[in-house]
Amino acid sequence: MPTPSAPPRPAPIRPAQRPANPNFSSGPCAKRPGWRLDALSDALVGRSHRSAEGRAKLRAVIERSAALLGIPEGWKTAIVPASDTGAVELALWALLDARGAEMIAFESFGAAWAQDVARHLALPNTRIHKAAYGALPDLSGLDWSRDVVFAFNGTTSGVRIPDGGWIDPDRGGLAICDATSAAFAMELPWDRLDVVTWSWQKALGGEAAHGMIALSPRALARLEAAPAPRPLPRIFRLTTATTEAAGALIGGIFSGDTINTPSMLCVEDALDSLAWAERIGGLPALKGRAEGNLALVADWVARSGRVGFLAATEATRSCTSICLRITAPWFVVLDAAGQGRAAKAVAALLEAEGVAYDIASYRDAPPGLRIWGGATVEASDIAALLPWIDWAIDAIEGQHA
Incomplete structure (x- = not known):
């Protein structure tokens, strides 16, 4: 006789309650609670971002972001194109030099930055410290006479660096931190960092395409001390330097004169997100x-x-x-x-x-x-x-x- 088949498993019971907001994407992320399109009603659509009103809104995003994050005195913050990717690439192209770099990779974006430095910038003296998804590499053997590039939080691996105690306070190189999924959600060790990048589309639920970069006095001093050791695309230039001579910092970039044309709708949305964050504490x-x-x-x-x-x-x-x-x-x-x-x-x-x-x-x-x-x-x-x-x-x- 044939063996009787097992009875079918009963269908699982659906939960009674659903999330009010089903958006759990890791970028662009959920808008702030209560967000509606009319939050953008004051956007300067049809106006130049170079107008006095446009500059004021861009400057407000810079200043309120710096205040909310607790960025120290002496740092400079700017809005840059191409989201966090553009901000990180700007830092790599404009700052890395012949001293070499220590690249920390424990998720896909850190691995991408390591490839860019090793293959495309072809930077000599580059070492890559890699770990599998779910783990951190050994951070104890870094050469801090070089620049060290790392993500503070692995957006694709769910792994974060718990603190800044591993960063040498007497480092000769720069600590360059991709903080796009850490900013506005984690404590960043500003006293141990030199370059920090993030985007609007992450922790405050802003719209995509715009990035931000914050530079310490040490990073600013390097920018002004010598030209970058490579030609720079226009959107990566923060100084008046040429390939032959150093130049002065383009100060307007850090006060609302953006490198390229930003979306004033996105600017208004960023201001709305910052206002919400300020209201809640x-x-x-x-x-x-x-x-x-x-x-x-x-x-x-x-x-x-x-x-x-x-x-x-x-x-x-x-x-x-x-x-x-x-x-x-x-x-x-x-x-x-x-x-x-x-x-x-x-x-x-x-x-x-x-x-x-x-x-x-x-x-x-x-x-x-x-x-x-x-x-x-x-x-x-x-x-x-x-x-x-x-x-x-x-x-x-x-x-x-």
Whole structure:
């Protein structure tokens, strides 16, 4: 007689509550709570960014960003084109020189910066310190007579550098920090940094295409001391230098005279985001909201038994780009053989249900999920999302049981 088949597994019960805002993308990120299009009603559309009013708005973004982040006296901050990518590339092209660089890579963007320096700038004396997704490289053996380039938070790996104690206070080179998914959510060690970059599209939920760069007195002194050892595209020039001679800092760039034409709609949106952050209590409130979101996920992971953090060490887990692995045995086997097919199916099901958009892991990262937990995401939405992930894991597993 044929062996009777196992009875079908009952369909998992859908959670009763849905996130009010299903946007958990890691960039562009969720808008601030309560955001509406009329927040942009004062935008200077149709006006020149060179007008007195346009310059005033751009200067306000620079000054209020610096105040909110606690950037020290003596630093200069500017708006630059091409988001955080443009800001980092500007720093690499304009500042790196023959002393060489120590490149720290523990996620895809750090790896990209390392490739740019080693292959495209062809900088001599370049060393790359690399770690697999979920870990940090050894930071104890760096040569601080060189420039050190690193991401403070791995947007694609969910790993953050927990503090600045590893940065040599007596360094000869510059500490160049890509902070795009850390700024406005984590404590940055400004006294140990020389260049910091970020974008509007991350922790404050701004619109894309604009980046920001902050330069310490040490970085500014290098810019003015000698010309860059390579021709610079116009959008990377912060001084009047030529390839033969040093030049003075172009001061207007740091007070609202942007290198290229910015979107005044995006400028208005950045001002709205900054005003919201100021209203809720500034940087401490922003950090508290992000850390609270991470704590909710951590409690759920501890209870789940089927999901784990990609970051192996608790102290290095990001509170913004929260990267998860699905550890249920069936998913581990299928994802190992199917290039992340099972984890992608979970993300696709959550999107189809309208409860979570854009939470599949980054294309170069191990299979899993990535939830943005920055301050613009409400804790109530994180809490509502987590049971839906359990439901989706059950549903996908049930389809293949």
